[in-house]
Amino acid sequence: MPEQQNIEYKQSWHDDYLKWVCGFANAIGGMIYIGIDNKGNVSHLADYSKLMEDIPNKIRNSMGIICDVQLEDKEGMKYISIKVNPYSVAVSLRGRFYYRTGSTKMELTGVELNEFLLKKAGKTWDDVVEEGATIKDIEEKSIAKFIEDSREKGRMPDTKGLSVFQILEKLQLTEGRKLKRAAIVLFGKNPNRFYPNVQVKIGRFGKDSTDLKFQEVVEGNLVQMLAEVQVQLNHKFLTRPVDFVGMQRVEKDEYPVAALREMMLNALVHRTYMGAHIQLRVYDNRLSIWNEGGLPFGLTLGELKGEHNSRPRNPKIAKACFMAGYIDTWGRGTLKIYNSCKEHGLPEPDILEKDGGFMVVLHKVWQGVDESGAIGGAIGGAIGGVIDSLTxxxxxxxxxxxxxxxxxxxxxxxxxxxxxxxxxxxxxxxxxxxxxxxxxxxxxxxxxxxxx
Missing domain, CATH: 1.10.10.10 (Winged helix-like DNA-binding domain superfamily/Winged helix DNA-binding domain)
Known part of the structure; x- marks a missing residue:
């Protein structure tokens, strides 16, 4: 009887299990069974009378919530069920916050705790007003580029004759006369003045991470970085293999442009902006991009290979990028990466959670003989990427x-x-x-x- 997202089995009661109650209350709710092991075997609770009094009191006194605690009976064997309802407000246990994800309980700290508390308050990080920002902090050229990019898709409302502030209002990036954080990230003259690490660090490596050859740092707002990173990759970090068909010179992209663009957009739109900078690593045989911030709760890596709902960490930024035609809102970004690699003749990319963030790795198709005499290639690179991602x-x-x-x-x-x-x-x-x-x-x- 395996544990699930909303079911936990414990053979006996321990006060530490209050953390599980807190985790369920902050997630989707769930059931905790005391006196049942993971195989479904009931172990009789000799002290069930005392537990029936103690457990509800401890839950109420330590967390301020009420749970339905019931005494159950199976062929004379007593066990207890605790039904935990989900709460719309954040629930803490002695000042600490826990969350149930998958079949595990995790303590929320740092950036994750900040995002969780904002979500419980009906907000996201990018939807918060930036008190220190004014319209003078907005780069007008970036807005003009954004509007020009949007013309092909036709998703933007008419902005002719509108001021910069009115355009931001149309994009729902203001509150009263104040700017939201999303406005600074998207169009700010210097977003790093407000939020450190709004940048992309690009490194060119040899065979592994110890062999750094050179690096560049791209700073600016999202519109600027999206364009500049592509320029840096094309001119400094990637080579373009040349082939000849008859007498015609044909250049092939080292990696599919569609995959690179989606990887960059995913990182810029879905990253945790109060965390570390985006890291783009170019190796001899692969390219990877990492951003801080894991998958949304409830979404697994396996689901990224198929149809899945879009659940952006920064919905205001995501909506603006949708209106500009940069992204869709149907969760198709990872599918585009998989499909474009397949069409380009590359092996399946690695998409994984690593070091508190999200990483995508593209591998080259390469055939040769390694030092051991074995035929190497994209498969070996893919396996290496998987091993590197393991804890x-x-x-x-x-x-x-x-x-x-x-x-x-x-x-x-x-x-x-x-x-x-x-x-x-x-x-x-x-x-x-x-x-x-x-x-x-x-x-x-x-x-x-x-x-x-």
Whole structure:
């Protein structure tokens, strides 16, 4: 009986499980069963009478919320169910905030906590007024470029004869006479004056990250950076392979332009703007882009390969970019990256969560012989990208599976001294990254898809 997004099983009660109650209350709600293990076996609670009094009081006194606590009976064996409803306001436990995502409980801190509190207040980071900004902080040329870019799609309302401030009003980037953060990010003369790290750092590396050859930093607003990054890539960081068809010289793009554009737009639109700068790394055999800020809660990496709903972290910025024709609002950005690589003859890109952020890696098609004499190429690059994305704990799980391909969740948990639900979360991530799969069900075996 595996744990799910909204179900948790505990064999006995411990006050630490109040964190799970808090996590459910801040997410979509859920059920906690006390006296049932992960296999669905009921272990009789001898102290159920005391727990029926203590648990509701502890929940109310520590968090100020009410949960439905019921005594259940299965063939004379007593267990307790705790129904936690989702709350529209943020719920804290002794000043700390927890959130249930997947089958794990996580404590919210830093940027994640800030975004969570804004969301509970009905706001997003980019929708907040920037008190220190005035219309003098807006770069008019960027607005003009934005409007010119929008003409092809025809999504923008008529802006003829409007002032800069009135155009920002049309884009819903103002509140009264004040500017919202999105206005500064999109069109600011110097967004870094308000928010550090509104920039893209581009590095040219050799075979790995220790071999840095040169780098550039692109600063400015979103409109400026979108154009300038493409210029820097084309003129300094990428080569254009040349082929000849008859007597005609034909240049081929090293990577599909559509994929590069979508990667850059995804990073600029969906990044956490109070976090680290965007990092774009160009290697001999691959290109990657990373931005701080993981996937929205409830969306998995596997779902990015198919149709999925668009859930932007910065909806004001995203809406403006939609009106300019830069992006769609149907969650098709990652699909465009996958499809353009396929059409370009490149292997499937790696799309993964890494170091508190989101990373996309494109791989070149290359055939040659490596130092060991083996035929190398795009497949080897892709595998290397997957391995680089794994956490130490995920690598430990793979090593255990490599030693014993019919090991159980319980067996892995015992070797790593963690609980089975944590093992389940690691396995889920490894499957999403294409590192392992299960051949068969109950009596099946694990199959490693990468060498470790």
């Amino acid at each position: 130490d704990r995920q690598k430990d799980v793979l090593k255990i599976i490599k030693e014993n391909n019919d090991v159980t969740y319980k067996g892995i948990a015992e070797k790593l001294a963690i609980n089975e639900s944590a093992v389940g979360e690691h396995i889920k991530r490894l499957k999403e990254k294409g590192a392992v799969k299960r051949d068969g069900s109950t009596r099946g075996k694990w199959v490693l898809l990468i060498d470790i």
